[in-house]
Amino acid sequence: xxxxxxxxxxxxAILSAIPIxxxxxxxxxxxSTHGHLIDEQMSxxxxxxxxxxxxAQFLLAIFIWKYSNPGPNAKLKNFPGGATxxxxxxxxxxxxxxxxxxxxxxxxxxxxxxxxxxxxAMPIQVQAGQFAFYFRYxxxxxxxxxxxxxxxxxxxxxxxxxxxxHDPDAKDDIVTAEMAIPVNKExxxxxxxxxxxxxxxxxxxxxxxxxxxxLDLSLHFTATKIGKYExxxxxxxxxxxxxxxxxxxxxxxxxFDDWLKKEAALQ
Amino acid sequence: xxxxxxHAAHHAPPTSFIRKHVFSLDHKVIGKQYYALALVAAVCGMxxxxxxxxxxxxxxxxxxxxxxxxxxxxxxxxMTPEYYLQLMTMHGTIMVFFVLTTAPFAAFGNFFLPIQxxxxxxxxxxxxxxxxxxxxxxxxxxxSSFFVGDGPTLGGWTQYAPLNAVGSGAGPGQGxxxxxxxxxxxxxxxxxxxxxxxxxxxxxxxxxxxxxLMRLPLSAxxxxxxxxxxxxxxxxxxxxxxxxxxxxxxxTSFFVPSxxxxxxxLVPHSGGSTLLWQHLFWFFGHPEVxxxxxxxxxIVSHILIxxxxxxxLSQRVLIYCxxxxxxxSYMVYGHHMFVSGMNPFSSLAFSFPTLVIxxxxxxxxxxWVFSLYGSKLRITSASLFALGFVSMFVSxxxxxxxxxxxxIDIMLHATYFVVGHFHMVMGVAAxxxxxxxxxxxxxxxxxxxxxxxxxxxxxxxxxxxxxxxFMPFHYLGMVGNVRRYSTFTDDYLQPLIPVHKLITIAALIxxxxxxxxxxxxxxxxxxxxxxxxxxxxxxxxxxxxxxxxPFDNFGGQHPxxxxxxxxxxxxxxxxxxxxxxxxxQVKTEHDEK
Numbered sequence: 078x079x080x081x082x083x084x085x086x087x088x089x090a091i092l093s094a095i096p097i098x099x100x101x102x103x104x105x106x107x108x109s110t111h112g113h114l115i116d117e118q119m120s121x122x123x124x125x126x127x128x129x130x131x132x133a134q135f136l137l138a139i140f141i142w143k144y145s146n147p148g149p150n151a152k153l154k155n156f157p158g159g160a161t162x163x164x165x166x167x168x169x170x171x172x173x174x175x176x177x178x179x180x181x182x183x184x185x186x187x188x189x190x191x192x193x194x195x196x197x198a199m200p201i202q203v204q205a206g207q208f209a210f211y212f213r214y215x216x217x218x219x220x221x222x223x224x225x226x227x228x229x230x231x232x233x234x235x236x237x238x239x240x241x242x243h244d245p246d247a248k249d250d251i252v253t254a255e256m257a258i259p260v261n262k263e264x265x266x267x268x269x270x271x272x273x274x275x276x277x278x279x280x281x282x283x284x285x286x287x288x289x290x291x292l293d294l295s296l297h298f299t300a301t302k303i304g305k306y307e308x309x310x311x312x313x314x315x316x317x318x319x320x321x322x323x324x325x326x327x328x329x330x331x332x333f334d335d336w337l338k339k340e341a342a343l344q
Numbered sequence: 345x346x347x348x349x350x351h352a353a354h355h356a357p358p359t360s361f362i363r364k365h366v367f368s369l370d371h372k373v374i375g376k377q378y379y380a381l382a383l384v385a386a387v388c389g390m391x392x393x394x395x396x397x398x399x400x401x402x403x404x405x406x407x408x409x410x411x412x413x414x415x416x417x418x419x420x421x422x423m424t425p426e427y428y429l430q431l432m433t434m435h436g437t438i439m440v441f442f443v444l445t446t447a448p449f450a451a452f453g454n455f456f457l458p459i460q461x462x463x464x465x466x467x468x469x470x471x472x473x474x475x476x477x478x479x480x481x482x483x484x485x486x487x488s489s490f491f492v493g494d495g496p497t498l499g500g501w502t503q504y505a506p507l508n509a510v511g512s513g514a515g516p517g518q519g520x521x522x523x524x525x526x527x528x529x530x531x532x533x534x535x536x537x538x539x540x541x542x543x544x545x546x547x548x549x550x551x552x553x554x555x556x557l558m559r560l561p562l563s564a565x566x567x568x569x570x571x572x573x574x575x576x577x578x579x580x581x582x583x584x585x586x587x588x589x590x591x592x593x594x595x596t597s598f599f600v601p602s603x604x605x606x607x608x609x610l611v612p613h614s615g616g617s618t619l620l621w622q623h624l625f626w627f628f629g630h631p632e633v634x635x636x637x638x639x640x641x642x643i644v645s646h647i648l649i650x651x652x653x654x655x656x657l658s659q660r661v662l663i664y665c666x667x668x669x670x671x672x673s674y675m676v677y678g679h680h681m682f683v684s685g686m687n688p689f690s691s692l693a694f695s696f697p698t699l700v701i702x703x704x705x706x707x708x709x710x711x712w713v714f715s716l717y718g719s720k721l722r723i724t725s726a727s728l729f730a731l732g733f734v735s736m737f738v739s740x741x742x743x744x745x746x747x748x749x750x751x752i753d754i755m756l757h758a759t760y761f762v763v764g765h766f767h768m769v770m771g772v773a774a775x776x777x778x779x780x781x782x783x784x785x786x787x788x789x790x791x792x793x794x795x796x797x798x799x800x801x802x803x804x805x806x807x808x809x810x811x812x813x814f815m816p817f818h819y820l821g822m823v824g825n826v827r828r829y830s831t832f833t834d835d836y837l838q839p840l841i842p843v844h845k846l847i848t849i850a851a852l853i854x855x856x857x858x859x860x861x862x863x864x865x866x867x868x869x870x871x872x873x874x875x876x877x878x879x880x881x882x883x884x885x886x887x888x889x890x891x892x893x894p895f896d897n898f899g900g901q902h903p904x905x906x907x908x909x910x911x912x913x914x915x916x917x918x919x920x921x922x923x924x925x926x927x928x929q930v931k932t933e934h935d936e937k
Contacts, residue, residue: 089811093815103822115752122745126743133709163711179696186750274507276683280823283755289684290600291602291617311758319830
């Protein structure tokens, strides 16, 4: 029984590690300028956690195999060095690991959150509401019109609550249900929640940020590969949460300019 | 001190059926009541998880009988997206609060803490009884939400603001369902506060002569540390729930800022903070993880020592580690909020202690594993589940290393990776602790032995099954599979649906294996072999008394403690151990004093 248990633990540990070693379940290819730092941090953590996982499971299995149901003449023994050696080893090994991951991890985090966007980053506003994203481009004047929550009306497609009759800044704003951005251009995403909490998650961009009602946040990133990607909501927002999504199209600058003109004409 | 305390705990035996079995002041009856409540809650939670898993694998499948629970939530037995979220919320709430908190802490702690310290009862028996009945009412209030209005809340067990406060316009269950949820959890907090108060005073004031703090068994230390956590954590969640109720019924705006528009209607609130709820919730929520798992650490250590026939490499280090986990648990809660919109510098401040908490966790695992070295390990259902706990604790623990880092959390937050992590470390591991405790202590609680063959069948199916369920969760999360989706409509999620089907099959089989446990429990309760007083040849005080213990625990005697709790590997008149209450002097190499 004990030996079978030991073998089971080892088999489970190996089977658990195989998909990781074969990269069966990796995240999709990174299309951002900052994502490689996150991926490197993930790989280093996987290596360290993987070794710890396998070592602990194997040792557990080996000791169960070796020391279960011994004969009547077996003598109790204590591990040489006792607890002191283990405590010192844990402090040294895990402590160094913690420091290394903590320090190197700061850079990956800082690239997304602790550095401001450059002055020429392109502003785009995204509003999240049950259960859709709407994107707003400031138009030729480069200024967003003010928001008036009391004017929000889905039936008239005034998703942002813009005062088109009185606010000149709002008149040229372009509101779309799909997000398009030029490739290799830094985007400054201004995030606004209409009703409850939502989130903005694009796996390929290596970005995830919650929308916080009452608190407008921002995010900046640069996409490096043309293509169509899914934006999904990851913050439980109600019955349609599973279906709250939009598409992000990364285009050449020319295609983006054409797209924006077409969308402006539709407003 | 000991005489005064013993007198304080003394009360006359009950004579009526009601006072003996229902409104009982006896800590052992209250412990069994908590256990029964946890068992009923666990069955409810497991059935809910079955239904959720079937829906995730086969979205349009009709689940027989589900339409009786809600004709609108599951017309013809086919779950609607909103009803999936409602069941998911109830599953999480039931499991976290009414199973993982009540069984290892309130149930076993109530029954065994007074006995392990040598007391007749808790110092405040009426408060103890109130603790259970308030918790019971809390459970009824929660379950009542299935049958009123438009059903339970769909906001998840974390009940984030402002979804929890803007009313029924935000979705089914967001009106009365939320109020019932908040009321239930506020009541639950009251119950646990009362319980914690008793646990702390029992440990500090009711120890018998010779029972110094360092002579307490590790399980007693775990319950003591957990009760200290409970006293502070539940004291924060309870007012948070009351404030959320006020946002609903009194028009206050604690968690709702101005300018929100729900269903094209401007929400009549202003001035509140949505992040305030998250801070209050997670200040409770992260310690809650340890409230669920620290009793398991103590119980498993207690059982492993008995099974190994030798003490841990260091009892003192294990106690310090449990204490460190408890203290650090309050300093790490912000790792749940890395992408919540709080100041990004705060994320770094919360990340570091989260990484540091792996040090006491690692030491704990090392002590367990290396204590097996040179032992005489006895394989029983209890020791199998205890060893399974160690394996699960490792597997769930290493994935915490990823989530402790804000940069990696950008990719993994709110994915199945998180679900796999917490299910393994605070769900399955804690459940294994409960099972280990049940197989170990059932003879003492019921006076009868459980069936070991059924226990081992239960273990094998549970051990393999839970790995088949929760290890793939991690892989799904690494691909970016978002949690809390009732249906997978995104293009990139389509290839993952077959994996969900396999997980569902594993969940159904593993769930069915739990019926073996329930059968064993009930059958053994009535028809099991009579249990001797000390079937495992253990040393702590609960094994010095009859199985089951008499009303006053020690038959009118006040035991005196002569030894450390785990004197194994010695030559005594009874075998390779000497009991704590035995005056027999033996030579030992393991006395740490």
